[in-house]
Amino acid sequence: MVSPRNFLLKRSDRETEAFLINKAGKHYAYLNLCRHWSVGLDFEDNDFFFRGWGMAYLQNHGAIYYPASGECASGPCGGASLYRVPLLEKEGALYAVLDQIDWGD
Numbered sequence: 001m002v003s004p005r006n007f008l009l010k011r012s013d014r015e016t017e018a019f020l021i022n023k024a025g026k027h028y029a030y031l032n033l034c035r036h037w038s039v040g041l042d043f044e045d046n047d048f049f050f051r052g053w054g055m056a057y058l059q060n061h062g063a064i065y066y067p068a069s070g071e072c073a074s075g076p077c078g079g080a081s082l083y084r085v086p087l088l089e090k091e092g093a094l095y096a097v098l099d100q101i102d103w104g105d
């Protein structure tokens with residue numbers, strides 16, 4: 001598992017933080033927003049993983065999400081899924097497809 005990376009998504013009126021995961025050579029990206037409370041999954045320390053399970057783990061109340069689907073595996077996020085950031089890979093670079101994001105607003 002490659003360490004996740006935070007990045008910023010810019011909209012006309014604000015910036016939203018997201019994170020990129022590389023699991024088994026495949027990239028996944030999500031808004032850095034828990035589905036329990038709208039707070040970041042990491043405490044701004046870029047630490048997203050419960051290494052024992054290779055799962056995205058929220059330090060706040062212990063919600064655990066599947067990296068590939070973003071679905072809540074356990075915790076107070078109860079069945080919800082992280083807001084996915086669709087990715088486009090072009091010439092070895094990854095691009096977020098902004099108009100396909102559910103911003104959760």
Ligand code: FES
Pocket residue numbers: 034035036037038039058060061062063075076077
């Ligand atoms: S804020 Fe995410 S589990 Fe509570």
